[in-house]
Amino acid sequence: MHPDLARVGRLAELDAELERLGKELAVARNAVAETERVEKEAMAHRDRLQAELLAASAEERALQRQLDDYRAKQQSAMRILETGAGNPDAAERQLAQCSAILDDIETKLLEMFERQDGLRASLNAAETELAKAGAERMRVATETPVTLARLEAEEHATQPKRTSIADELSLEVRQRYDMLRAGKKKVAVARLVDGSCTGCQMTVPAQHISDLRRGLMEPCRGCGRFLLIG
Numbered sequence: 001m002h003p004d005l006a007r008v009g010r011l012a013e014l015d016a017e018l019e020r021l022g023k024e025l026a027v028a029r030n031a032v033a034e035t036e037r038v039e040k041e042a043m044a045h046r047d048r049l050q051a052e053l054l055a056a057s058a059e060e061r062a063l064q065r066q067l068d069d070y071r072a073k074q075q076s077a078m079r080i081l082e083t084g085a086g087n088p089d090a091a092e093r094q095l096a097q098c099s100a101i102l103d104d105i106e107t108k109l110l111e112m113f114e115r116q117d118g119l120r121a122s123l124n125a126a127e128t129e130l131a132k133a134g135a136e137r138m139r140v141a142t143e144t145p146v147t148l149a150r151l152e153a154e155e156h157a158t159q160p161k162r163t164s165i166a167d168e169l170s171l172e173v174r175q176r177y178d179m180l181r182a183g184k185k186k187v188a189v190a191r192l193v194d195g196s197c198t199g200c201q202m203t204v205p206a207q208h209i210s211d212l213r214r215g216l217m218e219p220c221r222g223c224g225r226f227l228l229i230g
Contacts, residue, residue: 002217004173007165009228011177012189014162021155028147035137042133046126053119060112067105074098173217180225190225199223 077095080086166174180188190199192212197204202222211218212229220227 002215004169005217005226005228007169008173008177008189008226011162011165011169012187014158014165015181017158018155018162021151021158025148025151025155028144028151031140031144031147032137035133035140039130039133039137042126042130046123046130049119049123049126053116053123056112056116056119060109060116063105063109063112067102067109070098070101070105074102176219177226185223185225188225189228190220190223191228197222197225197227199225 073094077091077098080091081088081095169177177188185199187199190197192198192204192209195203195209197220199220200223202220204220204227208218208221208227209229212227218227219225
């Protein structure tokens, strides 16, 4: 194998490692902010449910006051009918009206009780989720500095190796490698497996394979990547 081809293969491995470390570092650096966002959303959801439950309780009290008022009016009408002290026709109308309104209020109260039960169940679930989000934020805040230190140490150890290998390449090979990395392909090296390029899946001619085995640096004629055997 051509010495520069072996270096290119190693360089590609180091670049892949640096990319992996870069992605993991980005995730780790964003981890605390992400858990804080999740906790804030959980808190906002809990607060919305609490506000809905408070509003429902206020509505229930208002309905209960209406219920008490119309029950008093109903009892007043019944006393007029029982004692005859008053206008019986007006008392009959008031009694019928009160009965219809009381039925409506009682129905609304039952619906309100069901709604409050649902809100309380949702609020309990929201409190549980908020507690989980808070615990996760604390865990990530504790672990992230350690993770960042490890990843940064790996990155700092890998970068000099990458620089050393790159410096050993001929200028022409290095420029071609950098050009392939900077292009749409992003990957400069492919392998020859079962007679095909792993980069573009094109079948590599036998003479091309022979040239590679003799130590020549022949790029893939399909995608232009450096070809490594095996």
